[in-house]
Amino acid sequence: MPNSSSSDKASNDRALRFYQDVLGLERLHYGLWDGGDELTMEGLKKAQQRYEDLLISSVPEGSERVLDVGCGTGEMCRNLRASGFQIEGLSPDRNQKRAFAQKLNAPFHHTKFEEFEPEEGRYDCIIMSESAQYIPMERLFATARKGLRPEGHLMVCDYFVTDRDAGILSKSGHDHDEFLRQAAAADFAIVERRDITAETARTLDMGKLLADRILLGVDIMTERFRTRNKLCYAVLKWMLRKKIAKAQNQLPLLDSTRFCEAKRYEFFLFKALRPAASATSEPTEEKLGAA
Numbered sequence: 001m002p003n004s005s006s007s008d009k010a011s012n013d014r015a016l017r018f019y020q021d022v023l024g025l026e027r028l029h030y031g032l033w034d035g036g037d038e039l040t041m042e043g044l045k046k047a048q049q050r051y052e053d054l055l056i057s058s059v060p061e062g063s064e065r066v067l068d069v070g071c072g073t074g075e076m077c078r079n080l081r082a083s084g085f086q087i088e089g090l091s092p093d094r095n096q097k098r099a100f101a102q103k104l105n106a107p108f109h110h111t112k113f114e115e116f117e118p119e120e121g122r123y124d125c126i127i128m129s130e131s132a133q134y135i136p137m138e139r140l141f142a143t144a145r146k147g148l149r150p151e152g153h154l155m156v157c158d159y160f161v162t163d164r165d166a167g168i169l170s171k172s173g174h175d176h177d178e179f180l181r182q183a184a185a186a187d188f189a190i191v192e193r194r195d196i197t198a199e200t201a202r203t204l205d206m207g208k209l210l211a212d213r214i215l216l217g218v219d220i221m222t223e224r225f226r227t228r229n230k231l232c233y234a235v236l237k238w239m240l241r242k243k244i245a246k247a248q249n250q251l252p253l254l255d256s257t258r259f260c261e262a263k264r265y266e267f268f269l270f271k272a273l274r275p276a277a278s279a280t281s282e283p284t285e286e287k288l289g290a291a
């Protein structure tokens with residue numbers, strides 16, 4: 001059983017509600033920036049669209065039934081369906097369940113992927129756009145294998161930890177090498193991969209810009225209170241000291257240079273090998289594919 005706090009977080013993710021309800025973002029993933037994009041909300045939306053286009057255009061030919069795991073607000077599902085796929089969404093988050101239902105009339109599985117019981121061989125392609133990091137690796141590959149038809153595809157686009165000693169930066173994302181090791185052990189072969197760390201990292205520069213603006217706004221709005229109620233302000237600051245320290249400790253998460261040093265954002269397209277094929281394949285070369 002998941003502990004109640006992680007379960008509650010997955011079922012009502014406030015950070016994601018902030019992106020959607022406060023920032024007006026329909027897509028909850030990083031953007032794929034190019035040199036010409038401006039560091040603005042419009043630039044971010046354009047970069048996110050480019051990221052989504054990469055995923056949709058990479059769904060292998062011949063795929064019909066597609067499952068979007070951790071489907072966020074259902075935006076990519078809507079566009080996958082417009083491209084002709086039979087789409088299903090999955091998310092443990094109740095706000096996303098509602099958003100999905102408002103956007104499209106399609107099957108939605110309200111559960112964590114690791115607790116999902118898919119019909120055997122139902123899907124041609126399973127997509128995990130920045131959701132793999134939340135799913136325990138062993139369950140991720142076992143459940144995907146069950147849900148995919150033989151030689152079906154698993155698409156994973158996410159960031160992974162490459163430096164395990166980078167403090168708070170090492171805490172989110174699966175370990176890169178261990179993820180590939182477990183993929184190979186579960187008989188998934190890499191058929192395509194692309195390192196997009198540099199193109200996605202700019203999303204953090206945008207995040208930092210937004211955070212600085214929000215802090216400036218709070219500073220301006222509280223200026224009068226702070227100067228007129230010095231004692232009260234000092235007490236309040238003391239009471240909130242743990243929250244303030246926590247927020248300060250999280251600032252490195254918005255540092256794009258440190259992100260590039262400690263993490264790798266990578267696109268993977270895996271193929272579920274048939275058991276007979278996997279038995280004859282070379283365990284490392286064949287299953288891990290070319291770097």
Ligand SMILES: C[S@@+](CC[C@H](N)C(=O)[O-])C[C@H]1O[C@@H](n2cnc3c(N)ncnc32)[C@H](O)[C@@H]1O
Pocket residue numbers: 010013016026027028029069070071072073090091092093096111112113114128129130131134135
């Ligand atoms: C960063 S958002 C990405 C959303 C969407 N895929 C996108 O690219 O915009 C992470 C998504 O993973 C979902 N998620 C979190 N834990 C999950 C789990 N255990 N199983 C499946 N999805 C999960 C969240 O609810 C959310 O939809």
